[in-house]
Amino acid sequence: MAKLFEFGEHLPEYPVPVLNEREVRAGAGIMFLVAIVAFFQAFQMGNFTPMRLVVLAFLIEFAIRVLVNPRYAPALVLGRLVVRHQEPEYSGAPQKRFAWSLGLGLALAVSVMVFGLNMAGPAVLAACLICLSLLFMETAFGICVGCKMYNMVFPGQAKLCPGGACSLPGRNPSTNVTAGHLAVMVAVIALVALAAPVIARMDPPERPGLRTAATAR
Secondary structure, three states: OOOOOOOOEOOOOOOOOEEEHHHHHHHHHHHHHHHHHHHHHHHHHOOOHHHHHHHHHHHHHHHHHHHHOHHHOHHHHHHHHHOOOOOOOEEEHHHHHHHHHHHHHHHHHHHHHHHHOOOOOHHHHHHHHHHHHHHHHHHHHOOOHHHHHHHHHOOOOOOOOHHHOOOOOOOOHHHOOOHHHHHHHHHHHHHHHHHHHHHHOOOOOOOHHHHHHHHHO
């Protein structure tokens, strides 16, 4: 029973319970992929059924993570399968539990909107955009917004933050962004923007089968 209702691994070399950050980020990426497909189904086609299913899945996912044990959460199980051949990168579990509790609260609020009030419109889409942004930040950049909020609520208590963010004394010179870096970035964006109208006017190549069908009409 103690192992079923447990949050994080208790390893002797770490002062707090830990989670495998690689697994967490992989799970966030899987959730982001599913959610972005459901979002565009609702946004472009007006079909909110996939989004409702995703909301229900997210509610169950975060409930298992926070109230039972993250090791049984489906997205994290899939993430564990994906990264099982990679060396674990451990991060502190307490701040993750705080962040996922916020995620559970958000999923519960959206569930009330979708299932309790039968809402399907801009408010639901906006709430899903927030979820997508948080998932993208974690899977792409390793930035856990809820963990940063934990540091604000409980200053100095977060241990083993991803990327060593809790213990770094200052900026690493290798992470500096210079004016030259920014200039190249802006130049590439400007070049792509200037090319966009030209590319938009390019006709797609015709396929022989399509040309034959058009001629037959």
